[in-house]
Amino acid sequence: MNQISIKDLSVYYDSICALDNINLTIKDREFLGIIGPNGGGKSTLIKVLLNLIKPSKGTVSLNEKSIGYVPQFRNFDKTFPISVMEVILMGKLPEKLRLFHKYNKKDKIKAENIMSKLNIIEFKNRQIGQLSGGQLQRVLIGRALMRDPDVLVLDEPTSSLDSKGRKNIYDMLKKLNKEKTIIMVSHDMNHIFNYADRVVHLSKTMDEEKIQRGDRHVL
Numbered sequence: 001m002n003q004i005s006i007k008d009l010s011v012y013y014d015s016i017c018a019l020d021n022i023n024l025t026i027k028d029r030e031f032l033g034i035i036g037p038n039g040g041g042k043s044t045l046i047k048v049l050l051n052l053i054k055p056s057k058g059t060v061s062l063n064e065k066s067i068g069y070v071p072q073f074r075n076f077d078k079t080f081p082i083s084v085m086e087v088i089l090m091g092k093l094p095e096k097l098r099l100f101h102k103y104n105k106k107d108k109i110k111a112e113n114i115m116s117k118l119n120i121i122e123f124k125n126r127q128i129g130q131l132s133g134g135q136l137q138r139v140l141i142g143r144a145l146m147r148d149p150d151v152l153v154l155d156e157p158t159s160s161l162d163s164k165g166r167k168n169i170y171d172m173l174k175k176l177n178k179e180k181t182i183i184m185v186s187h188d189m190n191h192i193f194n195y196a197d198r199v200v201h202l203s204k205t206m207d208e209e210k211i212q213r214g215d216r217h218v219l
């Protein structure tokens with residue numbers, strides 16, 4: 001069954017059309033790449049998926065699947081005095097936040113398991129400003145994994161990383177993709193076409209390019 005179904009989706013910001021009649025279905029455990037020009041509507045599509053903005057027209061059905069969001073690490077305040085462990089645990093914060101929320105032992109064990117899986121356990125107590133870009137990106141992925149989402153939505157997770165750092169993140173996502181759907185906005189044409197099952201091109205409207213695993217196409 002198709003996991004996420006987007007039908008006739010249009011989004012307007014006042015008179016500005018950001019998305020115009022988008023139709024897309026995303027299957028369970030698909031690795032979907034989203035590419036497109038600046039202003040093409042990629043962030044808007046992510047916001048609709050995260051239910052941060054409502055469609056002006058059309059529908060988005062998640063079929064009760066949960067979404068974990070991984071923002072760009074360059075938007076993250078690195079000077080904030082918080083450790084890797086604390087950032088990962090934040091993924092478990094309740095929506096209605098109480099002052100001085102305490103995490104239970106189960107949450108802490110879960111955070112440690114995730115850090116081990118993502119190879120960041122050695123940085124557990126490090127302040128986040130003392131991490132490389134690639135390590136910080138793993139921390140943000142770890143935070144999103146704390147709620148066991150069915151789907152990971154990532155916004156350019158490899159921008160500002162060197163080529164080795166990029167490959168590491170893609171390899172890690174490919175492993176996670178065995179259990180989770182991956183939806184990833186990327187400007188990194190080289191890797192996205194190598195790793196994604198399918199890449200869609202978003203420029204207000206959508207063109208679809210089916211990519212077989214291991215088969216490389218250029219739009």
Ligand SMILES: Nc1ncnc2c1ncn2[C@@H]1O[C@H](COP(=O)(O)OP(=O)(O)OP(=O)(O)O)[C@@H](O)[C@H]1O
Binds near residue numbers: 013016018042044
């Ligand atoms: N809050 C807003 N108010 C008005 N217009 C907006 C708003 N957010 C986005 N837009 C406009 O909607 C269009 C799509 O923007 P969006 O941020 O979704 O594109 P994008 O593909 O993510 O771009 P980029 O690659 O530069 O991040 C653009 O024309 C943008 O100027």
